Amino acid sequence: MSSTSRWLAGPDAGDDKYSRGVLAAVTGSLQYPGAATLAVEGAWRTGVGLVRLGAPLRVQDLVLGRRPETIVSTPEDLGRADAYLLGSGLDDPAEDEMLRDTLVGIADSGAPVVLDAGALGFAMRVRGLCLVTPHAGELARMLGWLGRESERADVVASPAEHAAFAAENTGAVVVLKGATTHIATPSGAVTSVAAETNRLATAGSGDVLAGILGGLVAQHAPDLATREQLAELAAAGVSLHSRAAARLGDRPLAALEIAESVAYATAELNGP
Ligand SMILES: NC(=O)C1=CN([C@@H]2O[C@H](COP(=O)(O)OP(=O)(O)OC[C@H]3O[C@@H](n4cnc5c(N)ncnc54)[C@H](OP(=O)(O)O)[C@@H]3O)[C@@H](O)[C@H]2O)[C@@H](O)CC1
Ligand SMILES: Nc1ncnc2c1ncn2[C@@H]1O[C@H](COP(=O)(O)OP(=O)(O)O)[C@@H](O)[C@H]1O
Numbered sequence: 001m002s003s004t005s006r007w008l009a010g011p012d013a014g015d016d017k018y019s020r021g022v023l024a025a026v027t028g029s030l031q032y033p034g035a036a037t038l039a040v041e042g043a044w045r046t047g048v049g050l051v052r053l054g055a056p057l058r059v060q061d062l063v064l065g066r067r068p069e070t071i072v073s074t075p076e077d078l079g080r081a082d083a084y085l086l087g088s089g090l091d092d093p094a095e096d097e098m099l100r101d102t103l104v105g106i107a108d109s110g111a112p113v114v115l116d117a118g119a120l121g122f123a124m125r126v127r128g129l130c131l132v133t134p135h136a137g138e139l140a141r142m143l144g145w146l147g148r149e150s151e152r153a154d155v156v157a158s159p160a161e162h163a164a165f166a167a168e169n170t171g172a173v174v175v176l177k178g179a180t181t182h183i184a185t186p187s188g189a190v191t192s193v194a195a196e197t198n199r200l201a202t203a204g205s206g207d208v209l210a211g212i213l214g215g216l217v218a219q220h221a222p223d224l225a226t227r228e229q230l231a232e233l234a235a236a237g238v239s240l241h242s243r244a245a246a247r248l249g250d251r252p253l254a255a256l257e258i259a260e261s262v263a264y265a266t267a268e269l270n271g272p
Pocket of ligand 1: 032033034035036087088089090117118135136137138152203204205206207
């Protein structure tokens with residue numbers, strides 16, 4: 001079994017929806033409602049057992065219209081999960097005290113967490129395993145919080161080094177997105193995954209990736225012990241995202257199509 005397909009294996013006869021992993025996502029907002037649909041669709045298509053979504057009512061309705069399998073609630077009433085995805089399409093949680101308290105509670109819970117977009121600021125708070133998924137602009141912002149003032153151009157000029165600095169200084173595994181995605185562990189190791197297609201560069205594509213990573217982390221939460229394993233899982237997720245787009249051919253893509261394609265890409269990467 002390759003290091004990618006290890007993380008993409010399907011269920012066996014003893015499995016049920018709970019043993020296949022429960023992901024709870026706090027994604028989407030009134031400002032960016034669509035990000036929740038993109039992330040939730042990406043997560044379901046990895047084969048996770050159950051996806052819960054905590055979001056405003058309008059966002060819940062949009063996600064249910066697309067994926068009625070999802071169990072929806074407000075963020076405060078999310079319930080138990082094996083892993084959490086926080087942030088894609090989220091307004092700044094600093095503006096919303098109740099949301100911030102909910103995210104702090106999740107960060108303190110010890111469960112593995114994937115942080116994207118508006119929740120990247122929680123990286124230092126997460127007690128369990130933590131994966132963060134910034135693009136270059138977001139990583140520059142994170143580095144500023146860590147006391148290393150940086151511009152997006154600095155990150156683009158030496159992405160692996162900046163990703164490793166952020167990983168070492170937050171304790172999180174950093175997935176720095178781009179045409180080549182650099183995955184850094186706090187010990188300083190960096191794995192780079194070149195995208196199979198530049199068609200991935202479209203709005204919402206990163207939200208789909210966050211959902212994929214959340215889905216995979218939830219499925220493997222019981223056997224994820226180290227940051228090195230988490231980085232290997234992340235590399236598998238990045239490859240899956242890339243294959244999902246590439247298998248659709250060299251044509252313009254919308255992010256939801258990439259999410260839909262993830263299930264078929266899983267089958268391709270797992271081989272015959
Ligand atoms: N359908 C949905 O719901 C979607 C929701 N989404 C959600 O939106 C939220 C914000 O995410 P975001 O990545 O767009 O914003 P932000 O982190 O500020 O980074 C901006 C970066 O872009 C660049 N940049 C800015 N303006 C530019 C310009 N005119 N032309 C070129 N470059 C420009 C800028 O670079 P800079 O200007 O700093 O050099 C910086 O690097 C987030 O929650 C996400 O999940 C998205 O996924 C989309 C689909
Ligand atoms: N030129 C490119 N070629 C291939 N993949 C890219 C390119 N630019 C961005 N990507 C990928 O597309 C996704 C964009 O994510 P992100 O920047 O968060 O956008 P959004 O917030 O719109 O979802 C990431 O997975 C990134 O690795």
